[in-house]
Amino acid sequence: MIRKAFLITAKPGLSMEYQKRHNPIWPELEQTLKDHGVSNYSIFLHEATHSLFGYLEVADEExxxxxxxxxxCQRWWKYMTEVLICEEGNAAKAQEDMLSEVFHLD
Incomplete structure (x- = not known):
C-alpha cells in the first residue's frame, strides 16, 4: 500500500461549505475512488488556518x-474550486501541495 498526503486550503469563511460538500460525497465519485485503488481516505481541517490535510492509501500509483x-473527478475538482484556494482564477482544480513522508509507525 502506498501512503499519500496533501494540503489544500479552504477559502476564508467556506470551511463549513467544504465539509458540507463531502457529507456525503457523490456516490459515483466514491465508486471511482474505490475503482482506482483508493482506501483509508481521510481529510482533516485545521480551523485556524483553513488548511485541509488529506491522507489516503493507494494500491497502485499508475x-x-x-x-x-x-x-x-474533473467535475468534482471544478465544483470544489468554488470553496478552495486555487493558483489561478479559472483553475480546473484547487492548489494542492503533496507532502513527503518523514516518519511512519505501524
Whole structure:
C-alpha cells in the first residue's frame, strides 16, 4: 500500500461549505475512488488556518493517477474550486501541495 498526503486550503469563511460538500460525497465519485485503488481516505481541517490535510492509501500509483482522467473527478475538482484556494482564477482544480513522508509507525 502506498501512503499519500496533501494540503489544500479552504477559502476564508467556506470551511463549513467544504465539509458540507463531502457529507456525503457523490456516490459515483466514491465508486471511482474505490475503482482506482483508493482506501483509508481521510481529510482533516485545521480551523485556524483553513488548511485541509488529506491522507489516503493507494494500491497502485499508475492506477491512482488515472483518476484525473475520469469525468466525475474533473467535475468534482471544478465544483470544489468554488470553496478552495486555487493558483489561478479559472483553475480546473484547487492548489494542492503533496507532502513527503518523514516518519511512519505501524
Amino acid at each position: 492506477l491512482f493517477l488515472r483518476i484525473a482522467e475520469t469525468e466525475v
